[in-house]
Amino acid sequence: MRSSMPKLLVWFVAMLVLALPSLAFAEDGGGVGLLGAFLAGLGTSLTPCVYPMIAITVSVFGAKQAKSRGEAMLLSTAFVAGMVTLFTTMFVIVALTGGVFGAILANKFVMLGISLVFVIMAASMFGAFEMTLPQSWMQRLSGVGGVGYGGAFTLGLVSGLVAAPCSGPILIAMMAVVTREQSVILGMQLGMAYAVGLGLLFWVVGTFAAGLPKGGRWMVWVKSFFGCVMLGLALYFAKNAIPELGMFAKNETTFLIIAAGVAIVGLAMGAVHVNWDDGGVPTKIRKGVGIAACVVGGFLFVAAIEKPRELSAAEKEQKTAELQARAEEEALKNNTKVYPPLVFGKDLEKAIESAKTEGRPLMIDFGAEWCGACKELEKHTFANEDVKVKAARFVAVKFDATNEDDPKVKEVMGKYNVKGLPAVLLLDSAGTEIKRLEKFISATEFLSFIEPVK
Numbered sequence: 001m002r003s004s005m006p007k008l009l010v011w012f013v014a015m016l017v018l019a020l021p022s023l024a025f026a027e028d029g030g031g032v033g034l035l036g037a038f039l040a041g042l043g044t045s046l047t048p049c050v051y052p053m054i055a056i057t058v059s060v061f062g063a064k065q066a067k068s069r070g071e072a073m074l075l076s077t078a079f080v081a082g083m084v085t086l087f088t089t090m091f092v093i094v095a096l097t098g099g100v101f102g103a104i105l106a107n108k109f110v111m112l113g114i115s116l117v118f119v120i121m122a123a124s125m126f127g128a129f130e131m132t133l134p135q136s137w138m139q140r141l142s143g144v145g146g147v148g149y150g151g152a153f154t155l156g157l158v159s160g161l162v163a164a165p166c167s168g169p170i171l172i173a174m175m176a177v178v179t180r181e182q183s184v185i186l187g188m189q190l191g192m193a194y195a196v197g198l199g200l201l202f203w204v205v206g207t208f209a210a211g212l213p214k215g216g217r218w219m220v221w222v223k224s225f226f227g228c229v230m231l232g233l234a235l236y237f238a239k240n241a242i243p244e245l246g247m248f249a250k251n252e253t254t255f256l257i258i259a260a261g262v263a264i265v266g267l268a269m270g271a272v273h274v275n276w277d278d279g280g281v282p283t284k285i286r287k288g289v290g291i292a293a294c295v296v297g298g299f300l301f302v303a304a305i306e307k308p309r310e311l312s313a314a315e316k317e318q319k320t321a322e323l324q325a326r327a328e329e330e331a332l333k334n335n336t337k338v339y340p341p342l343v344f345g346k347d348l349e350k351a352i353e354s355a356k357t358e359g360r361p362l363m364i365d366f367g368a369e370w371c372g373a374c375k376e377l378e379k380h381t382f383a384n385e386d387v388k389v390k391a392a393r394f395v396a397v398k399f400d401a402t403n404e405d406d407p408k409v410k411e412v413m414g415k416y417n418v419k420g421l422p423a424v425l426l427l428d429s430a431g432t433e434i435k436r437l438e439k440f441i442s443a444t445e446f447l448s449f450i451e452p453v454k
């Protein structure tokens with residue numbers, strides 16, 4: 001079994017080499033996302049589902065009995081490599097089947113169900129009840145593999161099952177991101193980042209025979225923190241099913257400062273550091289109000305960030321003038337007619353008629369409030385100045401497919417054979433479809449996508 005270690009180590013290093021360049025050149029905050037995944041994994045390792053099992057697990061795969069520090073490090077690395085294999089494979093599968101997984105997440109009842117799971121998990125984090133696997137299951141899982149490199153690797157593979165009660169909701173949220181992007185590379189990155197974060201303490205304890213701090217008040221703080229995060233995620237998924245929850249959020253400085261301030265006040269009141277049993281009813285009320293403020297403030301901040309930046313009237317006027325000047329310059333350079341910068345209308349029938357009358361190509365953007373990739377397109381792609389100028393030749397219209405039960409929505413989506421969102425259709429002036437986009441792409445990629453359509 002131990003002779004297989006060189007192969008495992010080479011595989012693990014190869015995964016690192018693959019992930020690091022893509023992290024270095026990640027666009028649209030990819031590095032921040034990977035750091036978040038790593039911290040989510042590290043945080044999961046501090047929860048009651050995982051933390052008490054670290055010392056036991058390290059003993060099972062033999063790091064404590066290793067003859068040298070080097071052997072202990074290799075055993076610990078093999079264990080983490082098993083974790084990396086588990087979560088990387090999981091997220092790659094999600095990326096490859098993103099359309100199917102995305103269709104499931106698009107169902108409002110599924111999203112409300114996920115939201116309810118987050119609420120239940122939050123209640124567990126706040127001490128309402130303990131959610132762990134049966135002790136007999138945990139003992140059997142912790143004994144999988146045995147001593148040796150192969151045993152350590154195998155134990156790492158199944159270790160995610162032990163963490164499932166605490167890692168499940170976080171993994172669902174991360175899978176939603178991978179589904180939206182439908183990127184295998186991103187899936188590999190997030191899976192590895194999460195696994196390395198989750199396995200870090202195992203690696204440190206196994207390699208250096210380090211002792212971990214005993215569980216105490218700080219673990220209650222960790223649980224409260226995760227409870228707040230899970231309630232925020234519950235609101236986030238509920239918002240996708242009930243758009244009205246986020247309708248008041250605005251991506252402008254004053255609103256963002258107020259939302260962040262409310263969340264900070266909630267933390268200061270005791271959302272995390274105050275325990276339910278620190279005092280009587282006033283203390284419980286204080287913590288409850290703190291949690292509510294922290295969660296609502298954080299939720300509104302994230303909901304606002306998701307939206308396109310809102311400009312003042314003066315800023316809008318100035319930006320419109322700048323874009324119009326660029327559009328005229330672009331038309332002069334290409335010897336084409338001058339059109340106003342890209343603006344999406346809301347009347348589909350009017351847009352179809354305008355395209356036919358003016359002899360212009362038509363762009364139909366099918367979107368919905370619950371569609372994360374649609375919002376990414378709106379914020380990062382359609383709002384890009386180059387896109388607004390170079391796509392000005394299109395008659396553009398947005399079709400709101402939020403209410404899938406609306407007969408009109410069903411009729412239009414059926415007419416254009418739209419099975420899922422996002423969906424951006426490019427048609428000629430006669431209404432014949434030329435190209436179709438069914439995932440988020442960057443502004444640069446979008447310009448290449450529309451370039452052949454005249």
